[in-house]
Amino acid sequence: MNILAIETSCDDTCAAVLNDDRILSNVVSSQTNLHKKWGGVVPDIAKRAHQKRIEPVIMEALSKGFNLPKSLFDKRDLKTMMAKIDVIAVTKGPGLAIALSVGVNKAKELAIKYNKKLVAVNHVEGHIMANWAKNSKGLPERNIELPALAMTVSGGHTKLIVIKSPPNPLFDERGGMASFEYQVVGETLDDAAGEALDKAAKLMGFGYPGGPIIEKLAESGDINFLELPRPMADKKILDYSFSGLKTSFYYKIKDWPKEMVIEKANDLAASYQNAVFDMLLRKFKLAAEKYEPKTLLASGGVMANKELRKRIRKLAKELKLPVYMPNKKILDTDNAGMIGVAGYFMALKEEWADPETLDRDPRMNFNLPPAPSLTRRGV
Ligand code: KG4
Ligand code: ZN
Numbered sequence: 026m027n028i029l030a031i032e033t034s035c036d037d038t039c040a041a042v043l044n045d046d047r048i049l050s051n052v053v054s055s056q057t058n059l060h061k062k063w064g065g066v067v068p069d070i071a072k073r074a075h076q077k078r079i080e081p082v083i084m085e086a087l088s089k090g091f092n093l094p095k096s097l098f099d100k101r102d103l104k105t106m107m108a109k110i111d112v113i114a115v116t117k118g119p120g121l122a123i124a125l126s127v128g129v130n131k132a133k134e135l136a137i138k139y140n141k142k143l144v145a146v147n148h149v150e151g152h153i154m155a156n157w158a159k160n161s162k163g164l165p166e167r168n169i170e171l172p173a174l175a176m177t178v179s180g181g182h183t184k185l186i187v188i189k190s191p192p193n194p195l196f197d198e199r200g201g202m203a204s205f206e207y208q209v210v211g212e213t214l215d216d217a218a219g220e221a222l223d224k225a226a227k228l229m230g231f232g233y234p235g236g237p238i239i240e241k242l243a244e245s246g247d248i249n250f251l252e253l254p255r256p257m258a259d260k261k262i263l264d265y266s267f268s269g270l271k272t273s274f275y276y277k278i279k280d281w282p283k284e285m286v287i288e289k290a291n292d293l294a295a296s297y298q299n300a301v302f303d304m305l306l307r308k309f310k311l312a313a314e315k316y317e318p319k320t321l322l323a324s325g326g327v328m329a330n331k332e333l334r335k336r337i338r339k340l341a342k343e344l345k346l347p348v349y350m351p352n353k354k355i356l357d358t359d360n361a362g363m364i365g366v367a368g369y370f371m372a373l374k375e376e377w378a379d380p381e382t383l384d385r386d387p388r389m390n391f392n393l394p395p396a397p398s399l400t401r402r403g404v
Contacts, residue, residue: 026372029087029110029135030365031079033128034120034148035181036066038078041361042090042110045197046369047159050090051355051362054078057234064227068121075127083131086361107139114368117145117378118389120181125385136380144371145378146364147389149184150207152177152324154370155351155363167349171202174318176309178333179325179359180219180234183265183305185211185312186391188322195374203373207391210316211263211308218301219327221267225274225297229286239294240330246295251277253300255307263312270300302333306340313344321348329357 032039038054056074060066080100087093087106115132118125129145136143153175159165173188187208195204216224219236226235231242256269274297278286286293313321321344323337328350341348351357 026111026369027109028112028114028365028368028372029083029107029141030114030146030361030368031083031128031132032116032148032151032359032361032364033075033079033124034116034118035124035359036060036071036074037359038075038082038127039359039361039364040079040083040086041365042086043362043365043369044161046157046201046366047161047163048362048365049161050086051360052082052086052089053355053358053360054082061233064233065223066121068123071121072123072127075124079127079131083135104139107135107141110139110141112142112144112368112372114144114146114365114371115383116148116151116364117383118148118386120148120385120387122385122387125387129383129385133380133383142372143378143380143383144368144376145383146367146371147391148359148364149177149182149186149391151363151367152179152182153186153188153207153322154367155324155356155360156322156349157370158351158356158362158366165352169202169322169349170319170347171205172316172318173320173322174309174313174316175322175324176305177325178218178305178323178327180223180236180327181217182325183213183218183267184209185263185308187312187316187318197373203370205370209391210312211265213265213267215266215268216271218265218267218305219325221271221301222298222327224271225294228271228275228278229290229293230283231290234326236327236330239298240332242291242294243298243332244291244295246291246293248295248299250289250292251296253277253296255300255304258304258307261311263308263315265304265308267301267304270297270304298330298332302336305333306336309337310340310344313340313346318346321346323348323350324357324363326358329354 036056223235256266
């Protein structure tokens with residue numbers, strides 16, 4: 026099955042081509058430079074950039090995916106390339122409404138014009154499915170045993186999700202699990218972890234996105250320089266809260282002269298990053314102890330951070346559990362490859378969307394009811 030996947034939920038215009046769960050091309054056109062000077066994503070700028078870039082990005086993904094010569098980079102040849110596609114997968118939500126619309130409308134237009142099947146993918150499920158992604162050679166081959174506990178950490182969401190096999194699991198032709206049941210067991214009550222890092226970088230007067238900037242600065246900083254709170258850490262709650270941490274950070278440095286912030290930037294970044302990661306790790310551990318998964322998974326933009334990856338590997342060792350994370354940076358941050366993998370599993374289940382009526386859903390959630398024996402909050 027050949028899939029064209031499209032993702033425009035935030036500030037990256039993305040398209041990918043897959044053969045089943047194997048990613049053949051994964052094109053990301055980042056808008057970071059456009060949003061940088063505003064210190065965050067400006068929805069209207071994102072929308073216009075998506076509109077301008079979506080077609081060239083799709084063309085590039087198609088020609089790279091099918092190894093077609095550059096001469097086929099022409100709009101007139103879209104028909105030839107679309108003939109090879111069976112299914113179009115697109116991010117329906119959650120995300121910025123006006124950004125999502127660009128991808129959804131393009132997917133609908135192509136599905137109708139070229140008579141293709143369409144699947145509407147949840148962006149967070151895409152981040153989880155990045156753990157199942159394979160390259161064109163079918164690697165890595167991972168035997169991810171369920172139930173698994175997945176942590177997704179990005180700029181828009183921070184969630185702990187238990188992934189189980191449903192009562193009647195579906196397997197693909199190679200015998201791999203192709204249907205999953207999700208239960209959100211913890212999530213942030215305010216800011217996402219990536220957002221917390223972005224905001225701290227902004228408070229210090231640094232650019233956007235803040236996560237990679239803080240990572241670099243923190244490498245040579247002292248984690249004990251600043252004493253910061255760990256909101257909700259001691260209560261046996263699986264939800265996260267990051268806004269108190271950001272506020273505390275703000276009050277600690279608000280009267281500092283700019284030069285002092287610059288001078289102490291490494292220590293400030295290290296203390297702050299350490300507090301964010303501490304909170305992520307504590308809840309991940311708590312959830313693992315409560316739900317006793319066979320596997321740990323971690324994905325989302327913040328997982329591009331080397332220190333966080335190291336700490337998660339250490340936790341998995343301590344818990345004696347296998348851990349998987351996307352094996353390429355491009356699969357951590359927003360990309361269409363992960364949307365294609367989630368779309369592949371949906372296509373196997375024939376969960377088709379109607380190209381005439383599909384609409385974006387900026388607040389899209391996992392709509393599985395929690396199992397009666399498990400409460401959302403309080404262990
Ligand atoms: O998954 P993603 O690309 O987009 C969303 O779905 O939000 O995640 C973007 C977030 C941003 O907050 C960014 O600062 C953070 O991921 N991020 C990082 C790193 N790279 C990106 N955070 C920490 N360390 C990094 N190396
Ligand atoms: Zn994302």
